[in-house]
Amino acid sequence: xxxxxxxxxxxxxxxxxxxxxxxxxxxxxxxxxxxxxxxxxxxxxxxxxxxxxxxxxxxxxxxxxxxxxxxxxxxxxxxxxxxxxxxxxxxxxxxxxxxxxxxxxxxxxxxxxxxxxxxxxxxxxxxxxxxxxxxxxxxxxxxxxxxxxxxxxxxxxxxxxxxxxxxxxxxxxxxxxxxxxxxxxxxxxxxxxxxxxxxxxxxxxxxxxxxxxxxxxxxxxxxxxxxxxxxxxxxxxxxxxxxxxxxxxxxxxxxxxxxxxxxxxxxxxxxxxxxxxxxxxxxxxxxxxxxxxxxxxxxxxxxxxxxxxxxxxxxxxxxxxxxxxxxxxxxxxxxxxxxxxxxxxxxxxxxxxxxxxxxxxxxxxxxxxxxxxxxxxxxxxxxxxxxxxxxxxxxxxxxxxxxxxxxxxxxxxxxxxxxxxxxxxxxxxxxxxxxxxxxxxxxxxxxxxxxxxxxxxxxxxxxxxxxxxxxxxxxxxxxxxxxxxxxxxxxxxxxxxxxxxxxxxxxxxxxxxxxxxxxxxxxxxxxxxxxxxxxxxxxxxxxxxxxxxxxxxxxxxxxxxxxxxxxxxxxxxxxxxxxxxxxxxxxxxxxxxxxxxxxxxxxxxxxxxxxxxxxxxxxxxxxxxxxxxxxxxxxxxxxxxxxxxxxxxxxxxxxxxxxxxxxxxxxxxxxxxxxxxxxxxxxxxxxxxxxxxxxxxxxxxxxxxxxxxxxxxxxxxxxxxxxxxxxxxxxxxxxxxxxxxxxxxxxxxxxxxxxxxxxxxxxxxxxxxxxxxx
Numbered sequence: 001x002x003x004x005x006x007x008x009x010x011x012x013x014x015x016x017x018x019x020x021x022x023x024x025x026x027x028x029x030x031x032x033x034x035x036x037x038x039x040x041x042x043x044x045x046x047x048x049x050x051x052x053x054x055x056x057x058x059x060x061x062x063x064x065x066x067x068x069x070x071x072x073x074x075x076x077x078x079x080x081x082x083x084x085x086x087x088x089x090x091x092x093x094x095x096x097x098x099x100x101x102x103x104x105x106x107x108x109x110x111x112x113x114x115x116x117x118x119x120x121x122x123x124x125x126x127x128x129x130x131x132x133x134x135x136x137x138x139x140x141x142x143x144x145x146x147x148x149x150x151x152x153x154x155x156x157x158x159x160x161x162x163x164x165x166x167x168x169x170x171x172x173x174x175x176x177x178x179x180x181x182x183x184x185x186x187x188x189x190x191x192x193x194x195x196x197x198x199x200x201x202x203x204x205x206x207x208x209x210x211x212x213x214x215x216x217x218x219x220x221x222x223x224x225x226x227x228x229x230x231x232x233x234x235x236x237x238x239x240x241x242x243x244x245x246x247x248x249x250x251x252x253x254x255x256x257x258x259x260x261x262x263x264x265x266x267x268x269x270x271x272x273x274x275x276x277x278x279x280x281x282x283x284x285x286x287x288x289x290x291x292x293x294x295x296x297x298x299x300x301x302x303x304x305x306x307x308x309x310x311x312x313x314x315x316x317x318x319x320x321x322x323x324x325x326x327x328x329x330x331x332x333x334x335x336x337x338x339x340x341x342x343x344x345x346x347x348x349x350x351x352x353x354x355x356x357x358x359x360x361x362x363x364x365x366x367x368x369x370x371x372x373x374x375x376x377x378x379x380x381x382x383x384x385x386x387x388x389x390x391x392x393x394x395x396x397x398x399x400x401x402x403x404x405x406x407x408x409x410x411x412x413x414x415x416x417x418x419x420x421x422x423x424x425x426x427x428x429x430x431x432x433x434x435x436x437x438x439x440x441x442x443x444x445x446x447x448x449x450x451x452x453x454x455x456x457x458x459x460x461x462x463x464x465x466x467x468x469x470x471x472x473x474x475x476x477x478x479x480x481x482x483x484x485x486x487x488x489x490x491x492x493x494x495x496x497x498x499x500x501x502x503x504x505x506x507x508x509x510x511x512x513x514x515x516x517x518x519x520x521x522x523x524x525x526x527x528x529x530x531x532x533x534x535x536x537x538x539x540x541x542x543x544x545x546x547x548x549x550x551x552x553x554x555x556x557x558x559x560x561x562x563x564x565x566x567x568x569x570x571x572x573x574x575x576x577x578x579x580x581x582x583x584x585x586x587x588x589x590x591x592x593x594x595x596x597x598x599x600x601x602x603x604x605x606x607x608x609x610x611x612x613x614x615x616x617x618x619x620x621x622x623x624x625x626x627x628x629x630x631x632x633x634x635x636x637x638x639x640x641x642x643x644x645x646x647x648x649x650x651x652x653x654x655x656x657x658x659x660x661x662x663x664x665x666x667x668x669x670x671x672x673x674x675x676x677x678x679x680x681x682x683x684x685x686x687x688x689x690x691x692x693x694x695x696x697x698x699x700x701x702x703x704x705x706x707x708x709x710x711x712x713x714x715x716x717x718x719x720x721x722x723x724x725x726x727x728x729x730x731x732x733x734x735x736x737x738x739x740x741x742x743x744x745x746x747x748x749x750x751x752x753x754x755x756x757x758x759x760x761x762x763x764x765x766x767x768x769x770x771x772x773x774x
Contacts, residue, residue: 001128001156004046005241007205008222009034010092012065013057015228016295016325017639023064025324029258030057031068033223036255037240038072042079044242044253047128049076049083052205052220053090053137053162059102059729061093066103070110077112084125088136089117090162090205091732091758096725096740104136120146129155137162140192140759150198156245159199163761164206165213166191191760200245206758209236210252213763218243218250224257228636228708231262231297234506235571237513256517258324259294261287262506264499265331267492268302268310276300277312284319288507296323299499300330301492305627306644308660317659320640327635328643330628332488345718346688349435352749360753362688362718363736366711368728368754369720371741376749379432380741381692381722387434388690432749436688487591491584498574498581505571512564519557526550630676631656637672637706645673671697672706679710691721704730732757 010030018025041049056065073085089104094117107115114123116134123132131154139146140163150157196202196216203218210221220241225233239254263283268276280298284291296319304310307328320326345364351357360367369384371377526533531546542549577585631644644656648664653673655665665673675698678691691707704727711719711734718736728738735757742750 001048001130001200001245002044002046003158003201003203003243003245004041004044004049005052005201005203005218005220005243006037006041006049006223007052007203007220007240008054008090008208008226009051009069010054010057010222010224010226011068012061013224013226014062015226015639017641018324026258027064030224030226031064033238033255033257034068034072035075037223038076040253040255041240042076045080046083046242048125048130048132048158049085050158050160050203051085051087052160052203053088054092054205054222055087055090055107056093056103057226059093059095059100061103066106069107073107073110073113083112085113086123086132086134086160087113087115088134088160088162088205089115089138091137091141094137094732096729096738096754098138122151124151124154130158131156132158132160135159135161137759140761141755145192148192148194148199152198156201157199159202160205161192161194161202161761162205163192163194163759165204166760166762191762193764194761195764201243204761208233210239210241212250215248217763223255225260225295228705229712230260230295232575234260234262235509235568235575237568254513254517259289259510260506261291261294261296261323262499262502263287263296263298264503265299265301265492265496266311267496268300268304270302270304270309273310273312276302276310277315280311280315287503288511290322291319292322293324295325296327298326298328300328301332301495302330303332303624304330305624305646306330306631306656306660308643308656313660320658326640329632330644332625332628347437348720349437350751351431351433351435352751353431356748356750358751358753360737360739362720364718365736366707366719366721366731366734368731368735368738369722369741370725370728370738372725373741373743374724376741376743377722377724380739380751383432383434384690384720384722385692387436388688483591487584487588491581491588494578494581494584498578502571502574505567505574509564509567509571512560512567516557516560516564519553519560523550523553523557526553626677626680629680630673633676633679633706633709634673636709637676637702639705642669645676668697668699672699672702675703675706679706689717689719691719691723700724700726700730703727707731708734 011034012027013030014024014027016024016026020028055069076085077083087104087107089102093102093104095102101117104115105117107113108117114121114132114134116136116139118136118138120133120135120139123134124130125132131151133148133150135146135148140161148159148161150159194202194204194217196214199216201218202216203220205219207219208222208226209219211219218241221236221238223238223240225236225238227233237252237254238257239252242251242253243249244251263280266276266280266283268279298307298316298319300307300310302310307313307316307330310330316326316328345361347359347361349357349359369377369380371380526542526546526549531541531543533542533546534540535542535545535549627645627647631642634642634645640658642655643658643660645653646656646662648654652664654662655669655673656662675691681689703723707721707723707727708731711731728735737756738754740752740754742752744750
């Protein structure tokens with residue numbers, strides 16, 4: 001029994017604006033990878049093919065995605081007549097509405113294809129003596145969970161299930177368990193326990209990288225680098241799995257993908273943009289193979305607000321024309337966001353009318369509040385704004401007094417919603433109230449801007465860097481600035497060294513992959529043609545020289561594979577910033593805060609960054625680090641059309657277009673800029689943060705891209721995003737859970753917690769089996 005396993009096709013994935021031959025370039029890349037996988041499967045001739053979820057990038061895919069999938073399946077059936085295909089739905093192609101089966105259910109009508117999009121289903125193949133159990137996303141995302149029972153009467157038991165393991169590979173052949181805090185966020189609690197005992201092959205869909213747990217549980221990963229941040233997967237090979245169950249062999253078959261380039265940081269200064277231009281041009285000229293047709297990221301380091309402040313707009317435009325996509329990030333050594341320890345998760349309670357209510361524990365990450373009726377969404381947003389404002393302005397000790405104090409010492413705010421969703425007087429509408437309290441029942445919770453002891457950070461002084469926590473009394477502004485310049489220079493030098501090491505690892509890894517792919521193809525052709533194969537130099541039959549040449553190529557392939565594996569591990573090691581660099585950046589950030597405080601005339605000791613003094617105050621949204629971060633979110637949201645923002649006259653913010661043109665924003669752009677500033681206002685603190693992404697004027701696709709970029713690194717805090725259903729449906733991979741605002745048959749307001757965007761599975765050790773991680 002030979003099984004082909006593909007996962008996470010993400011057909012219809014349209015990201016980045018570049019188009020080619022009338023279609024989105026990245027959508028064509030994903031479709032090309034799928035068709036190439038079909039060709040390879042046809043050559044390998046498995047007995048069955050498994051598709052373990054996320055066949056489509058959205059639950060409402062474009063018609064081109066349907067055509068790509070159906071043509072690919074038809075092509076496979078033409079080349080391998082009678083081969084059965086099994087498919088399940090994942091989180092991305094499962095609609096939020098429980099009654100909507102989604103696009104994957106349509107495949108069940110295709111001859112030779114068995115699909116499951118809602119409830120699990122079992123399929124028995126008499127001719128293969130096989131039992132296949134299909135468990136889609138909707139069956140795993142919340143209790144009650146299905147029982148995963150193999151068929152003792154079948155020769156082969158195969159499980160096809162969607163879910164993300166509730167843990168991470170620990171590098172020692174096992175799985176590092178994640179605490180109950182991860183599963184506590186799931187309304188209803190718990191995760192599906194996956195016991196591989198009795199199963200010959202478990203095809204797990206979810207993670208985008210190839211992984212194996214033990215001898216039975218395998219994840220094929222995605223066929224392409226999907227998502228707005230392909231650079232995070234630069235070191236990950238893409239492809240599919242072929243499993244020979246009789247021999248117990250698992251083979252990973254890599255596929256060529258569009259190259260991803262992450263250039264080393266370039267130091268820039270607004271006083272001399274020509275120097276930054278020269279440095280970037282030298283870096284591009286020294287990059288092997290150039291950047292044409294590749295997905296490129298350029299990082300500029302310096303105190304600039306937009307790329308055009310530090311590098312010639314003409315050079316940036318030239319790179320953009322050649323590359324498949326270009327992203328330019330601007331950062332300064334002092335922009336590193338201080339990481340806060342995760343506080344105990346707060347509890348959000350609500351009451352709608354009389355006797356209808358609920359509660360939800362808000363763990364770290366993005367939570368969606370959504371409603372089909374815009375009026376209802378507005379009423380809920382207003383109530384949430386009020387309760388969070390009450391928490392922000394109240395003392396951190398004790399309860400709030402007066403009419404807003406709840407009986408359990410929590411903090412309460414109210415809003416009303418009438419029939420049809422319009423906000424009305426409480427006598428005519430529906431009473432709606434929210435209560436936010438600590439996990440222990442106290443009123444000590446925090447929101448953006450509120451002081452909290454959990455936001456204090458302790459760092460170890462770094463050699464050569466003055467102690468930033470020392471009192472600055474008696475320190476002159478010039479001395480503080482000199483200390484900061486020295487610390488920022490040390491951090492920048494170490495960051496450049498780290499990024500150069502990463503770039504070298506990327507280049508070496510890409511070269512080894514291309515060579516390995518070339519050698520594999522030559523070896524395959526030699527084996528197929530045998531002694532009649534032609535010599536690559538004289539073009540004559542090899543005859544008796546065939547075995548020697550084949551041995552030589554296989555030996556070279558083994559060496560290339562070993563070297564490539566080493567560089568792959570090296571690239572993974574260099575993915576995260578080293579500890580010494582993080583310490584240098586934190587020290588520079590603290591010294592910058594001390595310098596800025598001294599420049600404002602502060603006296604005596606200075607608080608640690610993130611520690612509030614006196615009354616809570618709103619963050620400075622127009623500080624340069626926040627403007628840089630908000631500009632990056634705008635660039636992601638607009639796919640490069642906007643590259644940043646900067647202050648204008650009378651405090652009005654101006655928009656910086658790609659190419660450096662500065663102009664006042666339109667009304668719609670003002671709404672998007674306000675959302676970006678709201679997002680960065682909550683960063684760096686441990687409290688609850690509210691994002692009104694459903695505000696009028698923000699386009700749904702831009703709100704989705706901005707939230708996707710923000711939620712890729714949400715930190716240890718919960719975010720409540722008030723968003724339309726279409727945006728929530730596009731973010732299943734980011735959502736920890738949802739609050740769905742609906743109406744019953746009597747037009748009364750209802751609020752119910754929805755499931756998380758990703759289903760979690762907990763892998764149970766199978767007796768007598770090793771847990772080798774491959």
